[in-house]
Amino acid sequence: MADPVLTVRDLHLAFRKGRQRTEVLHGISLHVNAGEKVALVGESGSGKSVTAQLALARLQQEKGTEAEGLIEVLGHDATRSPARIAAMRGHRVTMIFQDPTSALNPVFRIGEIFEQVLRAGGQRLRAQEARRRAEAALAEVQIPDPARALDSYPFQLSGGMNQRVMIAMALANGPELLLADEPGTALDVTVQAQTLRLMDDLVTSRGTAVLFISHNLSVVREFADRVYVIYRGRIVEHGRTEQLFSDPRHPYTKALLAAAPRLLGGGLPDLPQGAEAFADPLLVHDGCAEPGEVTA
Numbered sequence: 001m002a003d004p005v006l007t008v009r010d011l012h013l014a015f016r017k018g019r020q021r022t023e024v025l026h027g028i029s030l031h032v033n034a035g036e037k038v039a040l041v042g043e044s045g046s047g048k049s050v051t052a053q054l055a056l057a058r059l060q061q062e063k064g065t066e067a068e069g070l071i072e073v074l075g076h077d078a079t080r081s082p083a084r085i086a087a088m089r090g091h092r093v094t095m096i097f098q099d100p101t102s103a104l105n106p107v108f109r110i111g112e113i114f115e116q117v118l119r120a121g122g123q124r125l126r127a128q129e130a131r132r133r134a135e136a137a138l139a140e141v142q143i144p145d146p147a148r149a150l151d152s153y154p155f156q157l158s159g160g161m162n163q164r165v166m167i168a169m170a171l172a173n174g175p176e177l178l179l180a181d182e183p184g185t186a187l188d189v190t191v192q193a194q195t196l197r198l199m200d201d202l203v204t205s206r207g208t209a210v211l212f213i214s215h216n217l218s219v220v221r222e223f224a225d226r227v228y229v230i231y232r233g234r235i236v237e238h239g240r241t242e243q244l245f246s247d248p249r250h251p252y253t254k255a256l257l258a259a260a261p262r263l264l265g266g267g268l269p270d271l272p273q274g275a276e277a278f279a280d281p282l283l284v285h286d287g288c289a290e291p292g293e294v295t296a
């Protein structure tokens with residue numbers, strides 16, 4: 001069996017503010033093997049994002065955070081050696097967020113952000129080579145005019161386009177682990193479906209391990225090899241995806257399944273013929289900023 005790239009064991013997390021202490025994780029354990037696609041599913045506030053933030057060593061240093069237990073990322077303990085995790089972020093371990101447009105720094109052009117991404121981890125790269133690699137990466141996520149997209153600001157692209165840009169950036173350095181936190185939930189369902197399929201194809205062909213965070217069980221069905229169900233800071237059920245769908249044991253998993261919107265075929269919807277929403281990379285839709293409007 002492949003080695004785990006992420007191991008979480010008996011992880012507890014509490015936030016302290018003044019005299020108040022709020023426990024949000026109550027001893028969760030999970031793992032993601034090399035090349036495996038694993039989903040962490042649960043309702044809002046159940047503790048999905050904080051788990052990913054701990055794996056990225058982003059929460060440990062915050063005042064009031066009390067974390068106990070093991071979080072091992074590519075062989076390094078995220079609590080004891082946060083600097084080692086920080087050094088791997090952006091190339092060996094990467095992340096995709098819910099709202100792609102606000103995740104991209106609005107004051108830089110896509111090309112400039114991409115160049116920084118390609119230099120993550122101190123890699124030396126000439127500007128021309130960075131541009132060539134960025135164009136190739138954007139072409140791979142099926143952006144029709146990569147050169148034009150690289151010269152654009154994030155607010156000039158649609159939410160769907162920015163999500164593709166984020167996917168391209170997250171995979172550009174060949175990470176071993178991708179943390180995808182509700183990717184595309186800020187987008188409409190058809191665009192979300194398209195981008196998730198694209199991400200799925202790319203990570204599957206490259207063998208990138210993914211921890212896929214979602215509140216929607218039916219979305220992960222098509223994507224994940226295994227699923228963990230988290231409820232109020234506890235893993236209440238886990239198993240192989242098909243087994244979990246065909247024979248859910250925990251009442252919460254059953255409720256989550258019943259509540260999940262029925263998408264076509266139980267998974268992501270197929271696109272209607274001719275519904276290519278991406279013909280123009282400068283097209284603004286999905287309720288994103290209007291052209292010329294700079295988002296914060």
Ligand SMILES: Nc1ncnc2c1ncn2[C@@H]1O[C@H](COP(=O)(O)OP(=O)(O)OP(=O)(O)O)[C@@H](O)[C@H]1O
Nearest residue numbers: 015024042043044045046047048049050051062215
């Ligand atoms: N920095 C923080 N300080 C205090 N409490 C926090 C902090 N970050 C998260 N929490 C709390 O921890 C709990 C878990 O939050 P988390 O963001 O992990 O939920 P989630 O399952 O990802 O939900 P969503 O799907 O809405 O993002 C919530 O009650 C949240 O309010």
